[in-house]
Amino acid sequence: MKLKVLVSTIVSIMIWPASITAQSELIPMIEIPAGNFYMGTLGGDENYDEAPMHKVHISKPFKMGLTEVTNAQYELFCPEHKSLRGKNGFSSEDDEAVVFVTYQDAVAFCDWLTRKEGKTYRLPTEAEWEYACKAGRYWNFYMDDKLPAAWQKNQVITATLKPLSLRVAQTPPNDWGLYDMCGNVEEWCLDWYGPYIDKEQTDPVGYSDGIARVTRGGSHNTPVKYLRSANRMAMLPEDKHAMTGFRVVQAEYPQTAPLSQPKDEYVVSQIKWDWASQYITEPVFTAPLVYVHEPDAHSGxxxxxxxxxxxxxxxxxxxxxxxxxxxxxxxxxxxxxxxxxxxxxxxxxxxxxxxxxxxxxxxxxxxxxxxxxxxxxxxxxxxxxxxxxxxxxxxxxxxxxxxxxxxxxxxxxxxxxxxxxxxxTSITKKGWFVQACDAGPGGRDGAAVHISKDKGKTWTDPWDGASLPDFKEGGTGTTIAGIHAGVVQLKDGRLMALGRNNSIRDKEGHLRMPMSVSDDMGKTWHYSASEFPPIDGGQRLVLMRLNEGPILLISFTEHPYRTPKEERGMMFTDKSGKSFKGYGMYAALSYDEGKTWPVKRLLTDGTYRFLNGGAWTQFFEMDEGHAEPRGYLAGTQTPDNMIHLITSRFYYKFNLAWLKGNESIISPQSLSD
Known part of the structure; x- marks a missing residue:
C-alpha cells in the first residue's frame, strides 16, 4: 500500500515540472532488487538474436527511473531541446517522454545529473533493463503473454508515423513499479549490440565495441511483437528520431569486463589483381550463375x-x-x-x-x-x-x-x-559522387540525386523544396521521372537518367520509359520519351558508362503481367541480319550520349534453361528468344572491361565485343511473335 501511495505521489510530481525541481532528486526512482533471471528466449526466425537463453546474475540492487525521462526533466540540462518539441507531431508537452535524443545526448544528461546530485547516474545495461522489465516473470510482456487490447491504441502501423501523446505513466506499472517498459518510446541502453553468448554471466555489460547501441522496450507506431520484454533492437549512436528516448539508472558502473566481438576468421586477399593480363578481345557471354545461396545452418x-x-x-x-x-x-x-x-x-x-x-x-x-x-x-x-x-x-x-x-x-x-x-553510384568528370535515391515510397514518386564533392564526406540534395512535378513530354521538374533510376553524366556535363514508371507517350502515342536530363546537377530535370518500353513492379534497370565510352542500358522488353500481350517484346537482329522478336532482359548501347541506341541485344546465349530467379522473378524459361523476364539489376565494369551484372538471384558476365557482335546462335525461324 505504501508503495502505491509513493508511486502515485511521484507520478503527480512528474506531471508538474515546477514541482519536480523542488525535489531533492530530479528523477523519481525506485529500487530494483538484486537477483537472477534467464535472459533472452529460444530465438528462431526473426528473433534469432534473442538466443541462446542464458542465466544472468544481477549482483547488487540499483535504482531505476519510474518512467522515461520527460521533456521538462531533460530540458533542465539542455534548454535548447525545446526547439525539437512537437517535431513531426511528437512530444510537445512537459510530461511527455523526451525524443530526438542521441545516445550521446542521453549519456551527457546522465553525466550532468551525476555532477548535480553527487551520485552516479547512467543508462541501464541491456541485462538490467530486461531484468527490471520482466520483474520476475517470463511472459512476452510484463503483464501477460499478450499485450492487453487497451494498450495497443498506440501500435498503429503506417508508412508515416501517426502523431500521438507520449505522456508517461498512462498505463499500469509492472510488479516492480516501473512504467512504460513495453511501449511509449524505445529506450537507449548502455551496451553495444552484439550476439548473446551461451554462458552464465554476472552483471554483463555487453561488448567493448560495435556499430550500434542497444535500445529496448519498443515504441508507438510499432508492431506489438517489438514491445516484448526480450526483444532486442539497436540504433546508431548518432541517430535520433521520434521513437526513442531513455530512462536512467542510479548505481555505480558494473566492473565486469566487456566482451570482445567474435573474431572473424574470414580472410580476403590483399594482393592487387593484374587486370591488364585479363583483357579478352573476343566476345564473351557466360551462362547465368547463382550468387544468392542459403548460408550453412551452423553459420549463424x-x-x-x-x-x-x-x-x-x-x-x-x-x-x-x-x-x-x-x-x-x-x-x-x-x-x-x-x-x-x-x-x-x-x-x-x-x-x-x-x-x-x-x-x-x-x-x-x-x-x-x-x-x-x-x-x-x-x-x-x-x-x-x-x-x-x-x-x-x-x-x-x-x-x-x-x-x-x-x-x-x-x-x-x-x-x-x-x-x-x-x-x-557514379563518379563525374570532376570526381563528384552522384547517388540516386527514390524520392518517395510510391511507384510513381520519381527519384532524386545526392551529390558529394569531397569523396563522400559531405552530401547535398539539390532539391529546393519545390513540389513534385507532373511528369510529361517536354515538361520540367525537380525530380527524375521514374523510381529506381539509373543516372550517368553526359560528356557535356549534364546528367541523364532513365527510370521505372512515370511513363511518357511518344509521338505515336506509345508509352515509353521516361528520360530525364539535368543541366544543373540535379536541381531541375527536363523530361522526354525514350525509345524504350516502360518497366514496372519487380524490375530495375542499369544505366552506366562503359570504360570504352558508350552508355549501356540494361532493362526489360516488357512487364510479364502488366504489359498488354500485343505490346510485349522488342525487335532484335540475329547473326544473319534478320529481325526477330525477343522477350526479357536486354542490353542497349548509345554512342551519341543517349540520342540513339543502335545496338540492342537480348541477354541470352540461346541455351534452353528452366530457372528460378528468386524474389519477384520466380520461375522462367530461357532460350533463343527469351531472357530473364524480371529482376532488380545491378552492374559494374571491371578494369579489364568485362561487364558484370546481377539480377535478383543470378550473375551474368559479358563484354562489349559480345554486345556488338553477330555471333549469336539465335535463329528467327525458331521464333514466333
Missing amino acids: TPFFKHNHQPALTWCDNGDLLAVWFSTNEEKGREMVVLSSRLRAGSSEWEKPRMFYQIADRNLTGTALLNDHQGTLYHINGVEAAGHWQNLMMTLRTSTDNGQTWSKPRIIAPEHTRRHQVIAG
Missing part, C-alpha cells in the same frame, strides 16, 4: 525468404562483391543486408555473410562503389521503424577489399523521403 547468418535489391562492385584484388537485403517482407524490421563474394579466378560465389545490420531496423536501399583509387564505398538507407518511406542515409568505407569496413557515418540524418538508396 540470418537468411529470410525474400532476398532482393542487390548492389555490385569490383575489388582491387580481382574479387566481385555483391550485397542484397534478406527479409520476410520488404517493409519488415527483421531486414539484414548480406554479402557474397566471387573470388578472383573462381567460378562459384561464396555462401552469404552478414554485411550490414542494425537490429530491428528496415535497411531498404544499398549501393556500392569502387572509386578506382583503392577505396570501396557502401551507402545504405536506415529506417527508424519498418517500411522504406522515412530513411536516413549512412556511409561506410573499406580500404582492404571489403575485409573490414569503417563504422557507419550518417550522411543524411533526417528520417525522411528522398533517401531510399539505389544501386549504381
Whole structure:
C-alpha cells in the first residue's frame, strides 16, 4: 500500500515540472532488487538474436527511473531541446517522454545529473533493463503473454508515423513499479549490440565495441511483437528520431569486463589483381550463375525468404562483391543486408555473410562503389521503424577489399523521403559522387540525386523544396521521372537518367520509359520519351558508362503481367541480319550520349534453361528468344572491361565485343511473335 501511495505521489510530481525541481532528486526512482533471471528466449526466425537463453546474475540492487525521462526533466540540462518539441507531431508537452535524443545526448544528461546530485547516474545495461522489465516473470510482456487490447491504441502501423501523446505513466506499472517498459518510446541502453553468448554471466555489460547501441522496450507506431520484454533492437549512436528516448539508472558502473566481438576468421586477399593480363578481345557471354545461396545452418547468418535489391562492385584484388537485403517482407524490421563474394579466378560465389545490420531496423536501399583509387564505398538507407518511406542515409568505407569496413557515418540524418538508396553510384568528370535515391515510397514518386564533392564526406540534395512535378513530354521538374533510376553524366556535363514508371507517350502515342536530363546537377530535370518500353513492379534497370565510352542500358522488353500481350517484346537482329522478336532482359548501347541506341541485344546465349530467379522473378524459361523476364539489376565494369551484372538471384558476365557482335546462335525461324 505504501508503495502505491509513493508511486502515485511521484507520478503527480512528474506531471508538474515546477514541482519536480523542488525535489531533492530530479528523477523519481525506485529500487530494483538484486537477483537472477534467464535472459533472452529460444530465438528462431526473426528473433534469432534473442538466443541462446542464458542465466544472468544481477549482483547488487540499483535504482531505476519510474518512467522515461520527460521533456521538462531533460530540458533542465539542455534548454535548447525545446526547439525539437512537437517535431513531426511528437512530444510537445512537459510530461511527455523526451525524443530526438542521441545516445550521446542521453549519456551527457546522465553525466550532468551525476555532477548535480553527487551520485552516479547512467543508462541501464541491456541485462538490467530486461531484468527490471520482466520483474520476475517470463511472459512476452510484463503483464501477460499478450499485450492487453487497451494498450495497443498506440501500435498503429503506417508508412508515416501517426502523431500521438507520449505522456508517461498512462498505463499500469509492472510488479516492480516501473512504467512504460513495453511501449511509449524505445529506450537507449548502455551496451553495444552484439550476439548473446551461451554462458552464465554476472552483471554483463555487453561488448567493448560495435556499430550500434542497444535500445529496448519498443515504441508507438510499432508492431506489438517489438514491445516484448526480450526483444532486442539497436540504433546508431548518432541517430535520433521520434521513437526513442531513455530512462536512467542510479548505481555505480558494473566492473565486469566487456566482451570482445567474435573474431572473424574470414580472410580476403590483399594482393592487387593484374587486370591488364585479363583483357579478352573476343566476345564473351557466360551462362547465368547463382550468387544468392542459403548460408550453412551452423553459420549463424540470418537468411529470410525474400532476398532482393542487390548492389555490385569490383575489388582491387580481382574479387566481385555483391550485397542484397534478406527479409520476410520488404517493409519488415527483421531486414539484414548480406554479402557474397566471387573470388578472383573462381567460378562459384561464396555462401552469404552478414554485411550490414542494425537490429530491428528496415535497411531498404544499398549501393556500392569502387572509386578506382583503392577505396570501396557502401551507402545504405536506415529506417527508424519498418517500411522504406522515412530513411536516413549512412556511409561506410573499406580500404582492404571489403575485409573490414569503417563504422557507419550518417550522411543524411533526417528520417525522411528522398533517401531510399539505389544501386549504381557514379563518379563525374570532376570526381563528384552522384547517388540516386527514390524520392518517395510510391511507384510513381520519381527519384532524386545526392551529390558529394569531397569523396563522400559531405552530401547535398539539390532539391529546393519545390513540389513534385507532373511528369510529361517536354515538361520540367525537380525530380527524375521514374523510381529506381539509373543516372550517368553526359560528356557535356549534364546528367541523364532513365527510370521505372512515370511513363511518357511518344509521338505515336506509345508509352515509353521516361528520360530525364539535368543541366544543373540535379536541381531541375527536363523530361522526354525514350525509345524504350516502360518497366514496372519487380524490375530495375542499369544505366552506366562503359570504360570504352558508350552508355549501356540494361532493362526489360516488357512487364510479364502488366504489359498488354500485343505490346510485349522488342525487335532484335540475329547473326544473319534478320529481325526477330525477343522477350526479357536486354542490353542497349548509345554512342551519341543517349540520342540513339543502335545496338540492342537480348541477354541470352540461346541455351534452353528452366530457372528460378528468386524474389519477384520466380520461375522462367530461357532460350533463343527469351531472357530473364524480371529482376532488380545491378552492374559494374571491371578494369579489364568485362561487364558484370546481377539480377535478383543470378550473375551474368559479358563484354562489349559480345554486345556488338553477330555471333549469336539465335535463329528467327525458331521464333514466333
